[in-house]
Amino acid sequence: MTDITKRDLLSHSKALISKEYSSEELVRAYLSKIESENKNLNAFITLCHDSAIEEARRSDARRAAGEQLSALDGIPIAIKDNICTESIRTTCASKMLSNYIPPYDATVITRLKASGIITIGKTNMDEFAMGSTGENSYFGTIRNPLDKDRSAGGSSGGSAAAVAADLIPAALGSDTGGSVRQPASFCGLVGMKPTYGRVSRYGLVAFAPSLEQIGILTRNVKDNAALLNVISGYDKRDSMSLDVPNEDFLPQAACSVKDIKFALPKELLGETISKSIKSKILHTANLLSNAGAQICEISIPSFKYAAEAYYVISSAEASSNLARFDGVRYGERSEKFSNLDELYKNSRTESFGKEVKRRIMLGTFVLSAGYRDEYYKRAVKVRENIKAELAKAFELCAVLISPTSPTETYSLNTQRKSAADIYADDACTVVANLAGLPALSIPCGLDDNSMPIGIQLIGNMLSEKQLYRAAEEIHGLLEVQDEK
Amino acid sequence: MKETIVLNDTLCEHIADLAKLNINEEEKETILKDMNDIVGFVSSLCKASSNCNVAASPVSPKNSMREDIPEESFPRQKILSASSSLQNGYITVPKVIEA
Numbered sequence: 001m002t003d004i005t006k007r008d009l010l011s012h013s014k015a016l017i018s019k020e021y022s023s024e025e026l027v028r029a030y031l032s033k034i035e036s037e038n039k040n041l042n043a044f045i046t047l048c049h050d051s052a053i054e055e056a057r058r059s060d061a062r063r064a065a066g067e068q069l070s071a072l073d074g075i076p077i078a079i080k081d082n083i084c085t086e087s088i089r090t091t092c093a094s095k096m097l098s099n100y101i102p103p104y105d106a107t108v109i110t111r112l113k114a115s116g117i118i119t120i121g122k123t124n125m126d127e128f129a130m131g132s133t134g135e136n137s138y139f140g141t142i143r144n145p146l147d148k149d150r151s152a153g154g155s156s157g158g159s160a161a162a163v164a165a166d167l168i169p170a171a172l173g174s175d176t177g178g179s180v181r182q183p184a185s186f187c188g189l190v191g192m193k194p195t196y197g198r199v200s201r202y203g204l205v206a207f208a209p210s211l212e213q214i215g216i217l218t219r220n221v222k223d224n225a226a227l228l229n230v231i232s233g234y235d236k237r238d239s240m241s242l243d244v245p246n247e248d249f250l251p252q253a254a255c256s257v258k259d260i261k262f263a264l265p266k267e268l269l270g271e272t273i274s275k276s277i278k279s280k281i282l283h284t285a286n287l288l289s290n291a292g293a294q295i296c297e298i299s300i301p302s303f304k305y306a307a308e309a310y311y312v313i314s315s316a317e318a319s320s321n322l323a324r325f326d327g328v329r330y331g332e333r334s335e336k337f338s339n340l341d342e343l344y345k346n347s348r349t350e351s352f353g354k355e356v357k358r359r360i361m362l363g364t365f366v367l368s369a370g371y372r373d374e375y376y377k378r379a380v381k382v383r384e385n386i387k388a389e390l391a392k393a394f395e396l397c398a399v400l401i402s403p404t405s406p407t408e409t410y411s412l413n414t415q416r417k418s419a420a421d422i423y424a425d426d427a428c429t430v431v432a433n434l435a436g437l438p439a440l441s442i443p444c445g446l447d448d449n450s451m452p453i454g455i456q457l458i459g460n461m462l463s464e465k466q467l468y469r470a471a472e473e474i475h476g477l478l479e480v481q482d483e484k
Numbered sequence: 485m486k487e488t489i490v491l492n493d494t495l496c497e498h499i500a501d502l503a504k505l506n507i508n509e510e511e512k513e514t515i516l517k518d519m520n521d522i523v524g525f526v527s528s529l530c531k532a533s534s535n536c537n538v539a540a541s542p543v544s545p546k547n548s549m550r551e552d553i554p555e556e557s558f559p560r561q562k563i564l565s566a567s568s569s570l571q572n573g574y575i576t577v578p579k580v581i582e583a
Contacts, residue, residue: 103562239548308526319503326504328577330566340578341504349506357505361515362522364503365491375526382532419518420525 005033009169009223013071016063023056023063023074023118030076030120034167041143043152043161045081046089046122052076055118062116072226073116078162078171081122082129083214084203085109088119092205093137094127096331096351106203107238108172108214108231115230120168124158127353128322129174129207131155132182132422133410136355141412144187146451151410153183156217160187163217170218170227176208177310178404178429180215181441185404185454188443190224190471192216195462196436197242199228200235208317209240211310211433221442221475225249225468244462251469257293257477260470263397264295267303268428273406280445280453281403287477295401298393302385303431309386310430311423312366312379319363322356358419387435394460399470402428404441404454432458440467444478491519 004012004021015021031049038044059074079085082092084102086109091097109119126136134142134157142157144150145165152161156173160183163171173180175193184191193215204214214231218224228249235241264285269278289295327333327347334346352360366375393400407425417425432439437458444455455474459467491499496516500507507515560573567575 100566103558103566236548236550241548302532305529305532308529309532311522312526312529323504328567328575333568337578339582340580343578344504345506348504352505357503358515358518358522360503360505361496361499361519362526365499365519365523366526368499368502375529378529378532379526382529385532418521420521423522423525 005029005166007169008219009072009075009077010226012075012169016074023059024053026074027052027056027076027118027120030168034121034162037165037167040148041145041152041161041165041167042124042140043142043158043165043167044078044121045091045093045124045139045158048088048119048121051088052118052120059116059118070115070230072230074118076118076120076168077112077227078121078123078159078168079109079119080125080156080159080171080173082125082174082205082207083108083172084205085119085122088122090122090205091139092128093125093139094351094353094356095138096325096348097205098138098332100330102203104203107200107235109203111231111233117230123156123162123171125173126155126157126179127356128205128318129155129176129179129212130318130355130359132178132426133412134158134161134183135412136353138353143412144409144451146187147409147449149412150451151186151412153186153405153409155179156183156215159217160184160189160191163187163189163219170216170223172231173215173217174204174212175215175433176212176314177426177433180217181404181429181439181454181456182426184217184441185443185452185456186409188452190218190221190443191441191454192224192228192464192467193432193439194228194232194464195242195438196433197238197240198232198438198462198464200233200238200241202235202237206321208314209321210317211314221468221471222250224440225251225465228464242462247465249465249468251465251472257288257291257470257473260293260399260466260473261397262288262293262295262399262401262470263298263393264401265300265303265393266297267300268402268431272424272427273403274408274447276408276447277403277406277453280447281401281455284444284455284474284478285401287481288474291473291477296397298396300386300389300393300431302382302389303427305382306386306431306434307424307427309379309382310426310434311362312375313383313434315359315363316367316376317363319360319367322352322360325351355419383434386431390431390435390437398459398463398466400458402456402458404428404456408447408449408453409451428456437461438464438467440471442471442475444474491516491523
């Protein structure tokens with residue numbers, strides 16, 4: 001048999017239906033590859049060897065019994081380690097939760113199980129989803145399979161590295177400020193952050209609840225849409241879950257780019273964007289224009305303050321949400337304390353990493369008496385501005401185009417940028433989280449280091465299907481161009 | 485809005501106390517520098533103006549109360565098993581109210 005690990009999700013679906021191979025053979029092939037290659041990438045924290053094989057055998061038994069199965073029954077995927085999986089360690093890549101075993105499944109896991117999809121392992125990430133480089137994990141740095149001296153991005157770096165290395169056909173991540181899209185961009189993948197409320201957050205360990213969504217990393221658009229079909233939908237256990245009709249996100253009908261109006265926000269194509277990235281984005285826009293698409297330049301002035309507003313709001317929410325980690329009900333408890341205050345402080349200080357402490361400090365500061373009006377309230381007002389300006393923009397166009405990341409893939413082990421400089425690099429992605437809009441990153445070429453560049457498409461609320469269709473068309477245009 | 489707030493030792497210690505974190509003397513200089521860099525970065529928010537109402541969420545919040553029908557709870561032992569310090573079905577902590 002040829003190397004089946006290189007096949008995509010929907011190809012596996014066809015192969016299992018035609019009995020070209022079994023689910024157990026498929027899972028064993030991925031397990032073998034992960035066991036051999038993970039040490040070079042550090043993409044996984046926990047491998048569910050026995051349970052994955054057990055679930056694969058059950059899938060094969062269901063198929064042999066002629067049961068009605070979902071299209072993805074028997075296919076393994078990986079799960080970012082901030083999504084709760086019952087009886088499977090869920091660490092958030094933190095010492096604080098290094099031995100935490102959740103007593104329940106996140107809603108997305110329940111839905112995956114109902115479709116027969118198998119959890120093969122939990123992927124590495126930046127601690128508590130705070131970081132953009134994959135270097136903030138208690139379990140060590142994640143490496144980009146395309147160049148192991150480079151970052152796979154963050155915070156869903158492990159999920160991205162695993163899919164890009166063909167260790168798994170798809171993975172779930174979480175996206176608070178770009179943490180699915182930026183790793184997708186760095187690793188040459190498709191990464192979707194759905195509309196806020198589209199996918200239940202029940203069981204996603206909270207970092208910034210008003211910003212985050214569980215997202216999907218795959219090698220192509222169709223796989224991404226097929227998984228969104230499984231995990232999306234109303235959930236009463238998420239108070240912000242959108243009660244909207246279920247959709248089939250798979251782009252079925254052919255779509256012409258002439259039917260979609262695109263716009264380029266000039267604030268996301270300014271001086272902070274690297275030359276090679278800007279040139280690829282503008283080249284893609286030209287391809288669209290030559291194919292008959294309408295493209296215009298627009299201005300969204302409040303985008304100038306998006307990264308600042310994001311870091312104030314997300315850190316404020318993080319400082320509140322991580323207050324629960326106090327060494328009492330779960331998580332690591334310090335052995336050194338003589339009173340309750342010392343229990344809290346010593347447990348937290350010993351078990352949180354540097355970046356997490358930094359964000360908690362920033363969040364505590366911007367919410368503290370005397371500073372809340374100047375920082376937090378102002379950031380929330382900027383957020384409202386961004387929402388209003390985007391609503392106006394979507395009266396003129398259907399899809400915004402921008403780079404996913406303003407910089408090329410980070411090198412590891414070199415002189416690091418300051419924390420503030422790395423925060424500024426999230427300027428392109430945070431806008432979608434602040435406004436609650438769906439956004440997708442797809443590859444659009446290579447930079448001067450031969451590393452992938454991602455182009456970001458942002459749509460209006462609940463427009464994932466249109467984004468997938470636009471992405472398929474753009475991919476088609478880029479493929480035609482590459483063949484020439 | 486002040487354009488640049490400079491965090492000093494006292495403010496930093498106060499923030500750390502609120503956040504229930506310890507900062508030792510060796511770390512203090514690095515943390516202060518980091519915090520001042522980051523606060524400097526976000527301080528450009530002072531240039532943004534807005535007449536909009538403050539809203540904390542991208543969607544309008546609504547009450548999401550479930551029906552008042554008793555449902556099965558998590559088994560107590562399952563919840564307690566996550567804690568490292570148990571006694572007779574309780575989680576133990578140091579004295580909460582000092583004499």
